[in-house]
Amino acid sequence: MPRVKPMLATALASVIPPLLTGCQLPPGTPAPGSRAAAAECPQALRAEVHVAASATAISLAHGNSAPPAAQVARRLMISTSTARAPGGLTVLESELSVSLVGGTFAGSASAAVAGFPTGDGRSSLREVSHDRALELIPGRLRVEPFLAPGKLRSQTLALDVTLLPGGSPASKLTVGLPPLWTPERRPLPPQALQITLDTQRLMTVYDVVEARIALEVAGTGPKDARDVWRCSYASRVTLLDHQSVLPALWDLHLPSREGRPERWLALFAPTVGPFRALFTDSAAVQAFATWLRATGATHVGRYQLGLFEADPGSDESTIPADRDIARTFAAASAEELRMLDIEHLGED
Numbered sequence: 001m002p003r004v005k006p007m008l009a010t011a012l013a014s015v016i017p018p019l020l021t022g023c024q025l026p027p028g029t030p031a032p033g034s035r036a037a038a039a040e041c042p043q044a045l046r047a048e049v050h051v052a053a054s055a056t057a058i059s060l061a062h063g064n065s066a067p068p069a070a071q072v073a074r075r076l077m078i079s080t081s082t083a084r085a086p087g088g089l090t091v092l093e094s095e096l097s098v099s100l101v102g103g104t105f106a107g108s109a110s111a112a113v114a115g116f117p118t119g120d121g122r123s124s125l126r127e128v129s130h131d132r133a134l135e136l137i138p139g140r141l142r143v144e145p146f147l148a149p150g151k152l153r154s155q156t157l158a159l160d161v162t163l164l165p166g167g168s169p170a171s172k173l174t175v176g177l178p179p180l181w182t183p184e185r186r187p188l189p190p191q192a193l194q195i196t197l198d199t200q201r202l203m204t205v206y207d208v209v210e211a212r213i214a215l216e217v218a219g220t221g222p223k224d225a226r227d228v229w230r231c232s233y234a235s236r237v238t239l240l241d242h243q244s245v246l247p248a249l250w251d252l253h254l255p256s257r258e259g260r261p262e263r264w265l266a267l268f269a270p271t272v273g274p275f276r277a278l279f280t281d282s283a284a285v286q287a288f289a290t291w292l293r294a295t296g297a298t299h300v301g302r303y304q305l306g307l308f309e310a311d312p313g314s315d316e317s318t319i320p321a322d323r324d325i326a327r328t329f330a331a332a333s334a335e336e337l338r339m340l341d342i343e344h345l346g347e348d
Helices: 006-021 043-048 282-295 320-326 334-338
Strands: 048-060 072-081 089-103 103-117 123-127 131-137 140-144 155-166 167-176 196-205 209-220 230-239 250-254 262-271 272-278 303-309 341-344
Touching: 043 230, 048 209, 048 230, 072 089, 072 209, 072 230, 072 272, 089 155, 103 131, 103 140, 103 167, 140 196, 155 230, 167 272, 250 282, 272 303, 272 320, 282 334, 303 320
Parallel strands: none
Antiparallel strands: 048 072, 072 155, 089 140, 089 209, 103 123, 103 155, 131 140, 167 196, 209 230, 250 262, 250 341, 262 272, 262 303
16 A cells, blocks of 8 residues: 655645534534433423323224223323423424333324314314324333424323223133023022133233323523533323223122131132132122022032132232132132122222
8 A cells, every 4th residue: 555645644634623623513412313412401491391191081993893891092181381481492302201000002092282272162183193203012102202393382292092901911710600590580509500611811900090201302592502401301190090990890709707808709620720700790790699698509510619818918909819819718618608798809
């Protein structure tokens, strides 16, 4: 390779540094296509910009096939209030994330900007999904950008989402009952009663579903300030209260008395082991309780009736694990079975 002559090397050394300096971005300006550099959030923005959220029930959107009954739909209204923020602020980028506690997102989500009230007093909605990226995974929804780039101003975004309340899905058996009474209104004999079992995929934890909202905003200003700032805001809103998330399941339990803990009805057969008696029809479980009192039965067909205790660390919102049922299961007496009460699963 030919060597660079000393005079040419000296000339290049004097020219290249100014050229490189001229290509540098002004201090505090993010490189094109990159996320803005983090900087301290100005006190005025921390104090005067607020994020609020509310949720209302809406109808499930579906096509020809109905979605699972456990799913619910909510319209999540997320607002930023900037009325008292200093002027001259410019939004460079923003990202909103909504994380769920007590449930998961199901299906799709859509976004719309809320505008001025319409003639019927409701806010108009303009679809904006085409100019915003919506990323949806079971536990989180992300919207980018959340705020329109440019001048910082108040904004409300409506997010229509489908939710699946509960957590920790597991396969559980539910009990189906045949007619319990003869045409003469006499109780069917226990040995003649043939129940059916259906395996369902159920959530084993039912609790309040809450949305935790985080907004990240980067921008410049006010006035001639050239530093890029980044601010974080947080809010939360309850999407479903405890009563709203209870599944359409019922059971029979023996209330705590005489120092003994609360116990629940379970069935046992050698081929399947003990399992909790869960019913999908409240009228059927009521009829079954009446039949137990009339017959004094301790068996139903080939199944033995027994009681189990829940794990001390669990609560009413949790379906016990099979190992906990097997650990405490014991055969029930006719007297205990006559005292069973009906319970909507998960109710306090």
